[in-house]
Amino acid sequence: MGVGRKLKHWIGDERVDLARSRLHEFAEQSTERHLRLAVTGLSQSGKTIFITSLVHHLLHAHRSGSLPFFEVAASGRVVSSRDLSTASEHPFPLRQALAGLSQDPPQWPESTTGLSEVRLAIRYRRPAGLRRVLGETGTLYLDIIDYPGEWLLDLPLLEMSFEQWCEQQTQLFAGEPRAKVAQGWLAQLGEIDWTAPADPAVLRRLADGFASVLQQLRTGPDGLSLLQPGRAVLPGEYAGSELIELFPLMIDHWPSGEVPAGSYLDLLRSRYDQYCEQIIKPFYSRYFSRFDRQIVLVDCLKTLNRGEACFEDMKAALSAILESFNYGRSGFLRRLFAPRIDKVLFASTKADHVTANQHHNLDRFLELIVEEAQRNIRFDGIETRSLALSSIRSTQAAQAQMDGQVLSCLRGISKENGEEVALFPGEVPTELPGADDWNEERFRFIDFAPRRLPLNDLEAKHHIRLDQVLEYMTGDLFR
Template identity: 35%
Template sequence: MSNKSANWFKQAGRAGNPLRRQRLRVGVTGLSGAGKTTFITSLINQLENHQKGLLAQRAPFDRLVSVRWRRDEVKQPFPYLDSLAALSAEPATWPQSTADLSRVLLDLRFKPQGLLGKVQGTRDVSIEILDYPGEWLLDLPLLNLNFGQWCEQMTQWLAQSPRAELAVSLRERLQSLDPQAEADEAELADLAGAWSAFLQRCRSDAGLSRNQPARFLQPGSDVAAQMLHFVPLLRANQHSEGNAKSWWGVCEARFNYYRDFIVRGFYDEHFRHLDQQVLLVDMLTPMDAGQAALSDLKGAMEAVLESFHYGQNGFLARLLRFRPRIRRLALCATKVDKVGPLQQRAVQQCLEDLMVDRLADVRHGGVEIKGIPLSAIRATRQEGDALVAGLQGKTGWVRYQPGDIPAHLPQSLQVNSPQLLALRPPPGLHRNEPFPHYRMDDLVAWLLKGARL
């Protein structure tokens, strides 16, 4: 091939060749406390330092030429620098939990090998990640409910322990409301505040996951405060009705607005076109909290997964422009550095046991599922049979033996508490060095496995 012909092929390859430029839309999904912010921070850090650490030792990163984190041209960019500042402070602290929407755009440039690489030149992959408060996921099941059905569901939940004990006075107030009576806006605002406080107690005191409406805990910047002034009416059901000024009419109208504009808008804009999904689950904390917390996590995660669309579209679906579906799912038990190496796989297995039925449905749709026990930033180091780490809010170090993790999760969901410690980040973290982790390299490689490199 002449030099003139080779140059022509190179120019043609640069002119919008879809084989050279790809975009991977990755949904990082996780409830509050799963560690999404820390995970995304570590992901950017590992890619920025791809020539060091474990990534440098494996394909395709041996062909990775450059990584660019785009922030200036992105609306609401992910607060990477703020997270780095927290992790590198003295003493180090974990990044603040996500309070609103933000976005990550990473440009990766690879140099293909062999003759084809000489003709086509480099190939670009853009990874797009959305960060958002984990609580917001819990609202996705509302898309399948009307206000009356939601009231029935809340009535059932409030009758069961531990919610029944946490909502004694609030439940009495809600039961006293006549759905057909004229609503009192001042009382409704007070009740909405009481409902928010109740949801906070469910999360902090009982370790419960299904706390709706999620924006009562983390409203974000796109919701007017008054539109969150609604509560479940415990004397109502899906057959109830009332005029526009009644408790039913006011609460139903605001619930419908919340469902149709806030929840559906969030879902349609950010989740309908995902290629891959990383599902982060803090399995250790609910195991520590007990049977009720595990049962609530199971219900929450099953409901969330039912809200996504899994499975590969065939040729006919693409021809008819059906929306794309998630093709690959990474299921990750997070924070496994809190237990010993031999127990980390057990934590992952317990997570997969918890979600066995729903995962079977997803696999049946043709989706590739990869289970990866994960620690985005490893806070412990092993010394013999013990772990050594620092505790949040304290100086110095502790040496401890982590509790036992069962090889499989009992069907009763009753397990002995692993007795977790609140650990602080390791010292000496720096942006220009890869953070210590557990299996982040496996996950990053998995993300790029489907790319044509």
């Protein structure tokens, strides 16, 4: 403003004065930019590894050439970057993850269960044309937030009463594999008089039982994802809290008439309301509403391996998750806060599990799964695309001869037994599989042990397309 005032006296022209002072203000504002980039996905989709590798490559972007499609890095405009995560309330375990991945033999990091964040400051030189107006350099403050996709599965509860939720879950648990896994637990529900005065210890036992049913469904052979309440699966900061001792009442005969105060049913119903008010809503208003852009990670290959039940369930879970970005439909999201996310990237992780000629199929396959959600998101004015990537490329291309033909194969170390394997993992379908496509032999995408991620001297071959992710999500801000 000071400069503007002086100019006014000197030039004596109101209009010039105004234009100059605006420019000056703009220049001041634009030396610093902030971006809150959220990363989510169901558990094991690859969030921790993705963030670890992305941040590692970013922190080396000023001197390694590992990000050829990330323009600010490739053109040598990154001056330096700093990790400011210690200032955060929930720091992301970057150092531990890197230590494991860079040791010999390298190890995948432990799985994480809550929300955490990395804070980076990236100092960059502006493109030549903008330097004169905006100054030589600028700083982007980049927060990357990791949170479980499972928590987004709770959003629909906000629009349902406890009774409606119970009815919906009863239908869901009538199907396999849920019915079989929950059988014993469901029988316990039948033994209780739900109108009798509640004993909190009994409710706790049942809630623990339900949480372990959900865990079994998640880790069992079908690897289910559509599990509620999300905090019973991944409690985060609510571990051990009474607030998450909640389960759907799935009984044949719902008690009729007035619900006596202090009864089991009364207590369970008020737990449900508390869960909505004290856990779901605060998550959206405190965290979700402050995200600027979102990356959703999906492990498409796992679901193809595990078969139809896993695949269909993941598809349903994913569309439930994507409701959180569908502001048009979710009117109550708008009532909670003013939406601010302007870009959503869907990424199919672990692309190193397939040969390079299948990456395009993997892009396409993910697109098919999220097609409808993407259409709705675009309608709301949000930019979106899908992409296959690998955070830590752990396989190498190889070739094999079979019946006189040359086949593209992969070589890597098996995660399960640590032995070197060479295999032809199969093709990624370019259409959603129908009931006939699920035969045992079709897909063989095995898990690999990580290839060592060096602490220095990073190269483009250590990942697949992380640079494209960075360019799409942040490229426009390095001006």
